[in-house]
Amino acid sequence: MTESLPYAVPRNQNSPISPPYGLYPELISGTAFTAPRNSNYYTWTYRKYPSVSQLSRLDDGGGGGSIYRKYQGSENFYATSTASTSAEEFTPEPYRFKATEQAQGLGDKQVDWIDSLFTIAYHKGAACGVYDFDKDMSSEMRVFMHHDADVMLLPRENVLNIRTELGVLRAGPREMVLLPRGIKFTVDKVDDGRARGYFLENFGAPFKIPDLGPVGITSGLAHPRHFRAPTASSVEAGDDQQRHLELISKFNGSVYLSRLNKTPYDVVGWFGNYYPTVYDLGLFMAINTVTYDHPDPSIGVMSEFMGLLYGGYDAKQGFEPGCSSIHNKLSPHGPDRATAVGSSNDGQPERYHGTLAFMWESDEAWIPTEQALGVLKDDTYIDCWVGDGGDEQWERWGGLEVAIEAPFAADEGHEEVPSATIKFLGRDIPRHRVENVFKGALGGFVLLNAVMIPLVVPKLSRRYRGPPYLPSTAKSLDAIFNRLLPRSGVTPAKSTFLDLGSGDGRLVIAAASKGNFRRAAGIELNPWLVLLSKIKASTTSGVGVAPHFYWANAFDAGLIRKIDPQVVTLYGRPGDGVMSKYGEVLEEALSSKGGVVISNKFGIPGWGQRLIGEAEGVKMYKIPPQEQHDGDGTSDAATERERMKG
CATH class of the missing domain: 2.60.120.10 (Jelly Rolls)
Known part of the structure; x- marks a missing residue:
């Protein structure tokens, strides 16, 4: 009542x-x-x-x-x-429809x-x-x-x-x-x-x-x-x-x-x-297996209408927020070729952050409308499974059909080389396994140097005034991308993400892949961590626009203004003025256009009125443009905080 x-x-x-x-x-x-x-x-x-x-x-x-x-x-x-849709137009094929902003008019x-x-x-x-x-x-x-x-x-x-x-x-x-x-x-x-x-x-x-x-x-x-x-x-x-x-x-x-x-x-x-x-x-509390495989307890043979609210979809490249797909009953579908090959080659679990897809299932077939077929239909959808026959070959190895990519496209003076294995001690070793070993060795070398150099090189150690390098935890990533950013009012597809003191780049890479940000960047003073970040970004699947890593001081307000971020993340430490320094720099860099600032674990002194959200100790602040205020005297940040509470 x-x-x-x-x-x-x-x-x-x-x-x-x-x-x-x-x-x-x-x-x-x-x-x-x-x-x-x-x-x-x-x-x-x-x-x-x-x-x-x-x-x-x-x-x-x-x-x-x-x-x-x-x-x-x-x-x-x-x-x-x-x-109505005529029988000629409505077929059992899988359908994908573009977002409205991708359709003219x-x-x-x-x-x-x-x-x-x-x-x-x-x-x-x-x-x-x-x-x-x-x-x-x-x-x-x-x-x-x-x-x-x-x-x-x-x-x-x-x-x-x-x-x-x-x-x-x-x-x-x-x-x-x-x-x-x-x-x-x-x-x-x-x-x-x-x-x-x-x-x-x-x-x-x-x-x-x-x-x-x-x-x-x-x-x-x-x-x-x-x-x-x-x-x-x-x-x-x-x-x-x-x-x-x-x-x-x-x-x-x-x-x-x-x-x-x-x-x-x-x-x-x-x-x-x-x-x-x-x-x-x-x-929503999901119920799923904790051992192996994927239970799918549908009570009927379902036809699926799927959409993406934000972030990236792990099983389909090019399925952007606002897109839709229809897989009617008994029509084959599943992860695209690149996803299947990538997961088979790597074998490592990968958590997706900052993404939300949904599905409407029905025992009745979804019939596409004439307008949707004429204006929004993506005619290239089937190519994500079939391929275009260009620089792709299918080769049987170990009893499995595996898609591989040629090392370079054929052009004048070069013959396409579809080599998939490397001879090692008389045995055929899959190329990707050799590459993974090389990447792992190089990454370990870089990480070792990244940790040791600030300790053994006094000049670099004196210059490195920020907090120590501590990788972001899975809980922190979940809090940032799944619990805070979706309620920040920021549209990732139109925004730039910046991580101050980006370390090994995991936050920046997550923003570029799972977070679906238009642009992602990191500022890091340790050159070896910058190199490690670039290596990880180049070998991580699902990264759209390549993230950019700057070898620079995270307190450089001019560089932050140049990058023009709408979301800034940072990790600091209390007690030695680092958090206060971050606050001063961000006030100077973001005061004109405003932005959202996310601090991992430690609060920014004097920013209590700007706090609009918190999860797992991670705090989210909002700087309004030019510190604008509403007509009743409350700041935009205070208004946003009340909205999120509601």
């Missing part, structure tokens, strides 16, 4: 003769009245105006106009009753959320796609209601502010929004720039979390208490606004437009179990 006025919700009955404050009781039914108690969904609301009185005719005349008419604005939001349209909806695939039980907008629905005085489906939203860029009849919800990347059918809502964006993400229409039974079975009741999977519900908060709209409110509805597969003469956001109190929620996907 929630109420914005005390005792707005009657305590002993649902619809008394004289409700408190003269409110109107209304029942929103999510299921049949006689459904079993454990699956009966309903909510009682207490509002200022009856919902039926909010509708008005579309014309301003004397009552002769219609109440609803077909809506033409959402040109790519499929009416599921008319969506989609990533820059001046539209709000409802007009940006682009349906990619559908079947009789669901439809799904993407949104990409830069205008608020509230500024256009618009409201949406879905009669046919529950709606799921997965933001990937920007934070959504969603006003519903039952209250306000906020959700950003890594969070999931569930909006039940029959509840009106308006979608706005919180920050500047475009808001992008995925949506799903569920025409079937309501969403519910599954039974746990042998997992147990105390933990595992999604926990009910982690789902955030809105609190009642009614608004008063002026007469001018009320006359111009537009209601856009999806009903029986078609989209309609009507007009509201009163705001629907007038609920003063409500109680029940049928309401919108937000869930932080980072709180």
